[in-house]
């Protein structure tokens with residue numbers, strides 16, 4: 312299975328319950344960024360630029376747990392910055408697992424050995440390891456030699472110890488279809504449980520021209536869609552149709568909300584109008600329909616998975632054909 316069965320069941324129950332309660336704009340994933348500091352400075356990372364003045368800030372533990380309780384999302388993606396540098400990372404992870412939240416730690420893998428001594432495998436815990444292509448490319452993207460080999464060593468260690476491991480790789484303009492295939496085959500051989508392949512996010516604070524434009528996506532994602540037939544790529548087939556340009560999707564930015572030391576970041580993971588003191592304030596200050604319909608200029612080239620996979624999750628069940636494709640995809 313590409314996604315844990317327990318997570319799929321919990322997610323299905325949660326979405327049904329919120330819809331039954333008449334809610335339209337509810338979160339599915341909380342991107343919890345307890346800090347923005349990192350032990351790398353990767354090409355294309357918007358966070359270390361946007362938050363350079365507050366890079367040393369760390370969220371108090373109670374505030375991080377409180378953010379999860381405040382929004383109620385069943386999936387908590389702990390990211391950053393490098394979340395394994397957060398001084399309360401083990402206690403935060405344990406606290407969220409005790410509350411039966413599905414926790415995903417998005418990491419560059421460098422500090423994993425230290426972390427696994429403190430937190431045992433759990434069906435509620437998985438790791439999402441950032442790996443941007445094969446050795447030479449990855450080490451250039453993260454600007455440090457040896458990090459690719461560390462990632463591979465840590466993936467092997469996590470699998471041996473019984474943790475669930477997935478990877479996250481970003482397709483930039485210069486990423487070749489051949490290298491995408493090479494990495495997917497390589498990670499398949501390592502036995503990773505899932506691979507997420509996404510178009511690079513064009514952060515509003517960055518001006519470099521490394522990101523795919525909408526018209527450049529179809530060719531590269533045709534390749535990804537083909538590979539998804541044989542490998543554990545976790546992008547949904549509906550989202551892949553969107554990336555290759557065969558269908559349109561509206562955005563659902565409220566399904567993935569972001570909380571960092573400055574507050575609730577809105578309107579979405581990618582663009583920042585402000586930071587709000589409470590989850591309720593984020594909602595009352597945001598015109599969700601405006602962003603849903605991609606009217607903002609900053610939405611023009613965006614096909615960010617968190618906005619559009621949220622739409623796919625909310626629409627599950629409305630088309631029998633699409634739903635059957637999704638079930639087959641995840642069970643394979």
Ligand code: SF4
Nearest residue numbers: 562579602610613618
């Ligand atoms: S289209 Fe992209 S930038 Fe616009 S609201 Fe959705 S996720 Fe944010």
